[in-house]
Amino acid sequence: MNKDSTVEPEYLSLYKSGELQKRVVRLESRLTSCDICPRNCGVNRLKGERGFCNSVYLPAVSSAVAHHGEEPVLSGTWGSGTIFFGNCNLRCVFCQNYQISQDPETQKNNEIEINSLAEKMIYLQDKLACHNINLVSPTHYVPQIVRALMEAVPLGLRLPIVYNTGSYDSLETIKTLDGIISIYLPDLKYASNDNSNKFSIAPDYVKHSRAAIKEMYRQVGDIITDENGIALKGMIVRHLILPNRLAGSDNSLRWLANEISPSVTVSIMSQYHPTINARKIPQLDRSISMEEYLEVVSLAHELGLEDGWIQEMESKEYYLPDFSKKENPFEQT
Numbered sequence: 635m636n637k638d639s640t641v642e643p644e645y646l647s648l649y650k651s652g653e654l655q656k657r658v659v660r661l662e663s664r665l666t667s668c669d670i671c672p673r674n675c676g677v678n679r680l681k682g683e684r685g686f687c688n689s690v691y692l693p694a695v696s697s698a699v700a701h702h703g704e705e706p707v708l709s710g711t712w713g714s715g716t717i718f719f720g721n722c723n724l725r726c727v728f729c730q731n732y733q734i735s736q737d738p739e740t741q742k743n744n745e746i747e748i749n750s751l752a753e754k755m756i757y758l759q760d761k762l763a764c765h766n767i768n769l770v771s772p773t774h775y776v777p778q779i780v781r782a783l784m785e786a787v788p789l790g791l792r793l794p795i796v797y798n799t800g801s802y803d804s805l806e807t808i809k810t811l812d813g814i815i816s817i818y819l820p821d822l823k824y825a826s827n828d829n830s831n832k833f834s835i836a837p838d839y840v841k842h843s844r845a846a847i848k849e850m851y852r853q854v855g856d857i858i859t860d861e862n863g864i865a866l867k868g869m870i871v872r873h874l875i876l877p878n879r880l881a882g883s884d885n886s887l888r889w890l891a892n893e894i895s896p897s898v899t900v901s902i903m904s905q906y907h908p909t910i911n912a913r914k915i916p917q918l919d920r921s922i923s924m925e926e927y928l929e930v931v932s933l934a935h936e937l938g939l940e941d942g943w944i945q946e947m948e949s950k951e952y953y954l955p956d957f958s959k960k961e962n963p964f965e966q967t
């Protein structure tokens with residue numbers, strides 16, 4: 635990781651030049667026959683039609699909180715200013731945010747106006763003093779997010795934007811985010827389309843996620859931090875180890891080292907825990923074993939993927955949020 639405290643979010647200059655406005659117009663026009671993500675549903679979201687992600691124009695926001703359980707360069711001292719969007723363009727059977735990602739009826743009550751989304755960004759910056767705005771599951775709301783940024787910049791927003799995605803993203807959409815997103819935080823969930831289809835209903839996940847991650851890295855490169863170790867720019871790839879090697883860790887890590895760079899920042903996560911839906915699938919109905927964990931850790935070392943974090947086996951921390959606690963889904967009871 636490199637240090638450079640002079641990096642400031644590029645979206646500020648895109649706003650001044652008028653480019654941000656052009657991007658909003660381009661993105662919103664795609665909502666009339668939605669192709670914002672690889673599903674290409676073709677529904678008119680501006681007229682209230684819903685595609686696979688069950689989302690209309692107004693974004694569903696479940697909570698906006700200071701999150702202290704992200705990677706240290708994101709959480710820092712004051713937390714990562716996390717905005718959890720409702721609904722999703724994936725249906726991962728093991729999703730730990732399933733309460734908000736797979737319950738479209740409840741999420742209708744969480745739909746908010748764009749100016750409210752902008753105000754939440756300002757709240758996280760000014761009232762909670764967070765280090766960044768961390769957009770969780772942003773893929774299906776990219777046009778709305780950029781529209782909200784247009785409203786938040788004149789209100790004083792200046793924090794880096796984190797795009798925290800499951801990576802089932804369209805290459806064209808990610809290209810449109812060039813200069814808007816400072817920090818990409820993509821998951822690399824699978825190396826097999828059979829598994830991505832079975833467990834996330836995404837039969838072409840591998841192709842799309844890898845193309846998107848390549849483009850993200852082209853835009854922002856390796857992580858750059860300020861003098862306090864807080865991320866200002868760059869990409870962190872998250873890889874959740876699944877039981878029975880279902881995440882294809884070997885193939886995915888080799889791809890990262892060979893096709894992206896051995897210097898890429900990687901966050902290897904051992905926290906897998908079967909949620910309600912995953913309990914019904916024998917292959918997914920257990921935590922990972924020590925053997926499976928050590929296999930991935932030793933491969934990461936062998937490939938020279940030394941920049942980042944490897945979660946301890948014992949660590950469970952934030953990883954089972956409860957979104958019925960709207961004010962703070964990470965509060966322990």
Ligand code: SF4
Binds near residue numbers: 671676686687
């Ligand atoms: S964003 Fe939603 S409606 Fe649009 S293509 Fe993706 S899943 Fe379909």
